[in-house]
Amino acid sequence: MLWPFGTTWRPMRQKIRGTVDLRWLTARSWTTKWYPQGIDLGTWRGRRTLAVSWFRQDRMRRHVASRIAFVDLERSRHLDVALAIEGDDGELVPAQIHAGGLAWFGDRLFVAATGQGIWEFDLAxxxxxxxxxxxRLAGSRGRGWRAVALVAVRTRVHPVALRCSYLGRVFDDAGEPLRRVLIGEYRADENGRIGEFVVPGGPDDRFERVDLYTPGIANMQGAVRWGDHHLVSQSDEQRAGVLWSGHRDSLSRDRIPLPIGCEDLALDLEARLLWSLGEHPWRRVVRGIPFAQLGFDA
Structure with missing residues (x-):
């Protein structure tokens, strides 16, 4: 499958055995330069597509670039789009952010920029x-003029009075997407907060907070809401991640494990899947967990 500019979509391996597992077939499976973080679901040229964010770091662990891998769910192929900032002189520079979470609304892609609010990019x-x-935008030090990259440019920075470690979508009881997001803080202790915000509509609007709570869970990596049901991911170093589920004031540990090194969460109401992903080299997977395993379809 070709992009209109001629860029090739790269294959992934899909295995369905209780869960839907997608795995990278290139060096990104084991590299220590790039790390996957955020995830969300949307429509790309009429096709159901996952967006997976990555950040690149140098040897000093400084952020040098970020990108989005768009995964065609029907064909198990992905296409990379670099994230960039346009300077006053029109020059593009890499978006040097952690990209810890995603929220995809049509042509608007919101990215959690840890410690720097929420950054918005234009996919149109x-x-x-x-x-x-x-x-440079793709985070490569190689030489030559044949390199080609697709780039999404930042259109706005949204200040939010939280650390903005991750970002998740909100759906009503009927499964309809709301113009709201959950924005949360990763902390090693149990003081991380999760806020619910209305997504700005016009150019003068801001993220409007409508809720804020502290679940009392260390190492939170992602959060989504479906009606009154909240889901929160918790990482546990090199062990399987933990899924917390229930009302926001009484979350309980689910028996279903998340990937090792789990990160963000995304709800797929059409396919009845909860998506997450693992960040650790050699153990990287993008995983869809059926709602039936989580008790949603009982």
Whole structure:
């Protein structure tokens, strides 16, 4: 499958055995330069698509670039789009953020920029760049003019009075998506907070907070809400992640494990799946857990 500019979609391996597991078939399965973080579901040119965010770090563990891998769920293929900022002189520079969570609303992609609020990118105006600028935006130090990259440019920075470690979608009882998100804080102790916010509509609007709570869970990595049911992911180093489920004031540990090194969460109401992903090299997986396993379809 070709992008209109001629960029090739790269294959992934899919295995369905209780869960739907997608695995990367390139060096991104084991690299220690790039790490996957956020996840959300949307429609890309009429096709159901997962968006998975990645950040790149250097040897000093400083962020140098970020990107989104768009995964065609029907064909198990992915396409990379670099995230960039446009300077006053029009020059594009890499978006040097952790990209810990995603919320995808049509052509608007919101990315959690840990400690720097929520960054918004425009998916309707992707740019094609080549040569050294393509390599720089893609986080590569290689040389040559043949490199090509697709780029989504930041349109706005939304200040939020939280650390903004991750970002998740909100649905009503009937499964209809709301123009709301959950924004949460990763902390090693149990003081991390989760806030629910209305997504800004017009250019002068801000993220409006409508709820704020502290679940009392350490190492929270993602959160979503379906009606009154909240789901929160918790990482546990090199062990399987933990899923917390229930009302926001009485979350309980679910028996279903999340991937090792689990990160963000995304609800797929059409396929009846809860998506998460693992970040650790050699154990990286994008996993869809059927609602039936979680007791949602009982």
């Amino acid at each position: 105006a992707l740019r094609r760049v080549r040569g050294p600028i393509a390599r």
